[in-house]
Amino acid sequence: MKIVKILGGLGNQMFQYALYLSLKETFPQENVTVDLSCFHGYHLHNGFEIARIFSLHPDKATVMEILRIAYYYPNYFFWQIGKRVLPQRKTMCTESTKLLFDKSVLQREGDRYFDGYWQDERYFIDCRRTILNTFKFPPFTDDNNLALLKKMDTNSVSIHVRRGDYVGNKLYQGICDLNYYREAIMKISSYISPSMFCVFSNDIEWCRDNLESFIKAPIYYVDWNSGTESYRDMQLMSCCGHNIIANSSFSWWGAWLNQNSSKIVIAPKRWINLKNCGFMLPSRWVKI
Template sequence: MKRKAVIFGAGEWGKAAYYYYREDIEIACYIDNDKSIWGTQHNGIPVRPPEILRNREYTVIIANKRYETEIKKQLFHDYNIRGVIVFRIEEKMQELCPEDNYQVKKDEIIIAFSNGLGNQMFQYALYRNFLKQGKKVKADLSAYIKPDMMPFELPKVFPQISFEYCNPNEKEYYLKEGRVYVEEPPRGKEKETFNRGLLEMKTGYIEGFHCSYKYAGLIRRELLDDFRFSIKNNSELCKIKSLLELKETVAVHIRRGDFLAAKYQREIGGLCTDEYYLKAIAYIKGKCPNAFFCFFSNDMDWVKDNIEEKNALYIEKHMFTTYHDWYDMYLMSICRHNIIPNSTFGWWGAWLNQNPDKIVIGPKRWRNRWEAGDWCPPEWIAI
């Protein structure tokens, strides 16, 4: 007779755990703390609240990496459960190094790059700060080995930028020596991401996103030069540019798509709602009666259905023979004003806007766990 078990976690890991255990264990149900998915099903198995554990005996399989510690405490204190199975998937990236006799240089700073273009630009801002100080800096791109990682686009979008890339042996040396700085998100009284002491670092490995206007502000002139878009050979972009220059344009960036994925909801869900955008648009109209709204989104059908503006232009892929994401950032940067979501991509579109009288509106909270802190310059308006 098979043992009865429940899988705590109805996300991707929970689904993987089902296929792993289904031949040997009878899976009674998934359980999850997310009320919105109670009553749904995965693989024909219902998703139920943790309360079903009260006064019932099940083997509990935890299949949730992010909240594993919290779930263990919950099971112990709320349901008197003393033992669980922890299901984990191990994925190890392996960098290949053809130079067996490579001599590690011990006076360098290595900065880890990861995620999409907006995050890469923040990481580059830190990289550029160290370069300006005359320090030896290298980039670690090992995160881009992962198949689900967005591509490393900086040198393609901004070919004037050059990098020196680290050797895997150098990274390994700093990790073993413990010369590592891992950025922690701001919590409690600590409201800022910016760490001035980090800029005094002389050697070591740095990991994080560094999303603070202060890192960028220290080298604004250099970054404006490095982050120059090349559009002279793109007639379609030039045509839209000419149109926008004639109007009191307001870039409105609405990020949905990937931001709606279940794995991101606890972190960023419910922050930039339609109410947020309507308030921001109303504020702009109060300041700029002739405002012409230029919408950018990865879910333009939703934008057209939920935010009606007659005096507007919707930037869509079909407007270009060959479309690239950075087209949106460039066009945002040449609008006179900006409304942005909790997205580093939209942040850079607004930051690169060189209109001295620009109005930039962003959300008060960039993550559900903390407020915007020092993500945005103080002159930007938080709603």
């Protein structure tokens, strides 16, 4: 039996669900389920979004199944306490704090409970087609998204700027700064002649004030997808010809789901401010 805990925002949920799908294909003889219990009392994002967005119905672990190999927490508050005070059980597989790739995840048979974000495509690259078929967005219906989609071509470029909760955060600040975006735009312009840039951000005003001076193509600031429709930004990113991403799981997936066979993805070579961090981006992406 294998159980994957799912918790976090949309991008992290997608990484966890991708691991769930990978485990199901890797261990077809085992019962693979998900644990959603920590979403109770979790108010940081929009709940278990992937079920609503992608119409997913994963197999859910029962309380007794969770207790057999890990600890059951009825809500997010109890999990925050329990993860700090309760000892690790042998059947629990907690992601490395240094984000090191753990090859045993896909090799070790038997009971395991997976707690982490698993932000590494090596955990699921062998079932890429399954994941692409699973993470299919519903069609656009509103005028703004449809109009922008119509303008996109193979030389369109998405830019994701994540500020808000990243500003002042020691783990994430100082990575995707203005110099990063300047270099990323120059780099992608050395490969292609961008026809347009689509800018996605939780701080559009900062983008207007800082990006325009070194962008030569038309710019479209996407500021109309919010709340439960914010996933539409990721969907639009995946429709662009090429992607400049932030150190964010949201734009990571926007780029990964982009099925342009000639796409260029520009990403920060440093993902998080951790010493000896083992995080690894897809090898085919350009890191600066």
